[in-house]
C-alpha cells in the first residue's frame with residue numbers, strides 16, 4: 001500500500017531528469033529519517049500516467065548505490081591516468097585521496113587561473129551534455145561561469161543537432177503532434193524510433209489507437225521490440241531513409257495523393273521539390289533501401305490515404321552521415337499530404353521548441369564581455385572531442401576537418417584558431433564511454449599536461465582520467481524545473497532528500513567556483529529558486545512572461561507539479577494542430593521544401609540521397625564490409641545505469657554481443673556463441689556472436705556500455721568515427737563500417 005502523507009512520511013513531486021523524451025513525473029516517498037523509501041510515477045500526469053520505465057522504477061538502487069561518488073577526490077601526484085577496475089571506491093585509495101570541498105575548489109580555481117593566464121582562457125574546455133535535462137542543471141550557472149571565464153564554448157551536437165536543425169529548416173521550430181493525440185491515429189509510422197526502449201510512455205497511446213483499428217509500421221534496420229510487434233516491420237538499410245522518403249514522395253505525386261490546398265497555403269518550394277522527386281522512382285529507391293518497389297508503393301499509398309496518419313520520427317535516423325537530409329525529407333511527408341490538418345495526424349520528432357525558457361537570463365552570454373577575451377569564445381564541437389584534445393591548436397596550418405565550428409547550419413569546418421585544450425571540465429556526461437572514436441578521446445584524456453575535472457555521481461570511465469572528481473547530486477537531491485522533448489508540460493522537481501555524503505548540484509558547484517575565481521557579478525549568488533523564476537521570466541503579476549507559458553506561476557507549479565503549456569490547456573475544446581496556420585518562423589514564413597538558407601551555405605537546398613562514406617557503397621567497404629549499428633541499450637540511458645547490477649542483469653541477453661545475420665556469420669565461419677573481433681582502422685573490440693536473422697544482410701549491431709566493464713576494457717565507440725553529419729555537425733554513430741573475424745569457439 002502506498003504510504004499516505006503522515007508525520008512519518010512525506011511525498012515529494014520530482015521529475016525524472018534523465019535524457020529521455022518522457023520527462024516522467026515521479027513521486028518520492030521520504031520517511032521520518034529523511035530517507036527516500038519509494039519512487040513511483042505520478043498518476044495525475046496526463047502523459048506519463050503513473051508508471052516508470054524499468055530503469056527508473058529501481059531508482060533507489062542508484063541513489064543509494066555503494067559506488068556513488070560522495071566526497072571530493074584529488075588524484076595523487078604520481079598516479080597514472082587510465083582505466084581502473086570498477087569497484088566501490090573508498091575515499092582513500094592508491095589513486096585518489098579525499099579532500100574537502102574548500103581544498104578542491106581552491107585547487108581547481110588556482111589551476112584554471114594559471115591555465116587561463118598562460119595559454120589564454122580558450123584553452124579551457126567545458127564538456128557537458130544531458131546527464132540532467134533539468135533546466136538549471138543542464139545549462140545555467142555553468143554557462144555563466146564559463147562565459148565569464150572566457151573558456152571555449154561547447155557545440156552540443158552529440159545527440160540531436162542534425163535532426164533538430166533539419167527539422168527547423170523545414171518548420172522553423174520543433175513542435176509536433178501531442179503525444180496524447182497518437183491514440184486518435186489510424187496509421188502510425190515509427191521511423192527510426194525505438195519506442196519500447198527509449199520512449200515507453202508513447203506506447204500506451206499507440207496501443208489505444210491499435211485497439212481502435214490503427215496500423216503500426218516500424219522503419220528500422222533493427223528489429224526492436226516495437227518493430228517485432230508492429231503490423232509491418234521494414235528493415236531498411238542504415239542511412240538510406242532520405243532515399244525512401246523521396247521514393248514515397250515520388251509515388252504520392254505520381255498518383256496525385258498530395259494535398260494541393262495545404263501545399264498552396266502552407267509551403268514554399270513545391271515545384272522544385274516535385275522536380276527533385278522525379279529522380280527517385282521506386283525501382284531506384286529499392287536498390288538502396290533493400291525494399292521491393294511494390295513495398296515502397298504500398299507504403300506511400302497507405303501513408304497518403306489514411307487519416308489521421310501520425311509519424312513518430314525519433315533521433316535514430318539522424319545519427320548517419322546524411323541524417324540531416326534524411327530528417328528533412330521525412331519531415332516533409334506530412335506537409336505533402338496535409339496530415340497536420342487532422343487531430344491525431346502529423347509528426348513528432350521533438351516537442352522541445354515549445355518551451356521558451358529565458359535562456360539569456362539563465363546563461364548570461366553577456367558575461368563574456370567581462371572575460372579576459374572581451375568577446376564570446378571559440379566554439380568546439382563535442383562530437384570531435386578526440387580531435388579537440390589531440391590536434392586542436394597543434395599545427396598552425398590545420399587543413400583537415402577541425403573540431404572548431406561556427407553555430408551555422410552546416411557547422412562548416414574552419415582552420416582551428418586558438419590554443420590547444422589544456423583543461424577539461426566534465427559534468428553531466430561520460431565522454432570516455434559515449435564520445436565517438438574512443439581511442440582518440442583516450443589518447444587525449446591520458447595527456448599528462450591536461451588538467452581534468454569531472455563532476456559525477458559515479459566512478460565512470462571518465463573519472464578514471466580526472467585530476468579532481470567532485471560528487472554530484474541526483475534529481476532526488478536538488479530542485480529544478482523541466483520541460484520535455486516528448487510532451488507539453490512544464491514540471492517542478494523539488495528536492496526530496498538531503499544530498500548524500502558531500503554531493504552538490506551543478507548550480508552549487510559553479511556558483512561556488514565562481515566566487516573562488518573572484519567573479520563578483522551578483523548572478524553568481526542566485527539561488528535555484530531565483531533561477532527558476534528567471535527561467536520562467538516571472539513578471540510583476542507572478543506569471544511567466546515566456547511565450548506559451550504566460551499563465552504559469554511558481555505557486556501553480558508547486559501545487560500541481562506539472563502545468564500544460566498555454567496551447568495545450570484544454571485539448572478537447574482546443575486541440576493543438578501544429579503548422580496549420582502561418583507565418584512560421586522560417587525565412588519564407590512557410591514550410592520550406594526548398595531552403596534558401598541551405599543554398600546560401602553552399603548545401604543542397606532540396607533533400608537528396610547521398611550514400612554515407614561509411615556504408616556499403618563507400619570505398620572503405622572493400623576492407624570493412626559490414627555496417628555497424630552502435631546502439632543504445634534498452635536498460636541503460638546511454639552509459640548511465642550500466643554500473644548497477646540489477647540493470648546489468650536486465651541487459652544480459654545482448655550485453656557484449658555482436659548481433660550478426662546468419663549468412664554474414666556463415667561466410668566468416670562464425671557460429672552462435674563464438675568469440676569475434678570487430679574492428680576497423682580506428683579500433684577493435686572482442687564480443688560474443690549472436691545470430692539474428694532479422695537484421696538486413698551486411699548489418700551488424702552491438703550495444704553501448706561502460707568500457708571498463710567489458711572483458712577487453714573497450715566499448716563500441718572505439719569503432720565509431722568523428723565524421724560529422726551533413727547538417728548540424730552531429731555525431732554519426734550509425735555510419736560505421738567494420739569487419740568481423742572469429743577469434744574463438746563457443747566451446
Ligand SMILES: Nc1nc2c(c(=O)[nH]1)N[C@H]1C(S)=C(S)[C@@H](COP(=O)(O)OP(=O)(O)OC[C@H]3O[C@@H](n4cnc5c(=O)[nH]c(N)nc54)[C@H](O)[C@@H]3O)O[C@H]1N2
Nearest residue numbers: 192194197198219222238239314315316632634636637638
Ligand atoms: N532505454 C533507453 N532510453 C533512452 C536512451 C537509452 O540509451 N536507453 N537514450 C536517450 C537518448 S540520449 C536519446 S537521444 C533518445 C533517442 O531515442 P531514439 O531516437 O529512439 O534513438 P536511437 O535508439 O539512437 O535510435 C532509434 C532507432 O533508430 C534505428 N536506426 C539506426 N540507424 C537507422 C537508420 O539509418 N534508419 C532508420 N530508419 N533507423 C535507424 C536504431 O536501430 C534504433 O532502434 O532516447 C533516450 N532514451
Ligand SMILES: Nc1nc2c(c(=O)[nH]1)N[C@H]1C(S)=C(S)[C@@H](COP(=O)(O)OP(=O)(O)OC[C@H]3O[C@@H](n4cnc5c(=O)[nH]c(N)nc54)[C@H](O)[C@@H]3O)O[C@H]1N2
Nearest residue numbers: 129131132159427428429430434455457472630638639640
Ligand atoms: N555508440 C553510441 N554512442 C552514443 C550514442 C549511441 O546511440 N551509440 N548516443 C549518443 C547520445 S544520443 C547521447 S545524448 C550521448 C550521451 O552521452 P553522455 O552525455 O555521456 O550521457 P550519459 O552516458 O547518460 O552520461 C551522463 C552522466 O552524467 C551524470 N549525471 C547525471 N546527472 C548529473 C548531474 O546532475 N550533475 C552531474 N555533474 N552529472 C550528472 C551521470 O551519472 C552520467 O554518468 O551519448 C552518445 N553516444
Ligand code: SF4
Nearest residue numbers: 016020023024053056
Ligand atoms: S528514463 Fe524516461 S521513461 Fe524512464 S522514468 Fe525517466 S523519463 Fe520516464
Ligand SMILES: [Mo]
Nearest residue numbers: 019158159160
Ligand atoms: Mo541523446
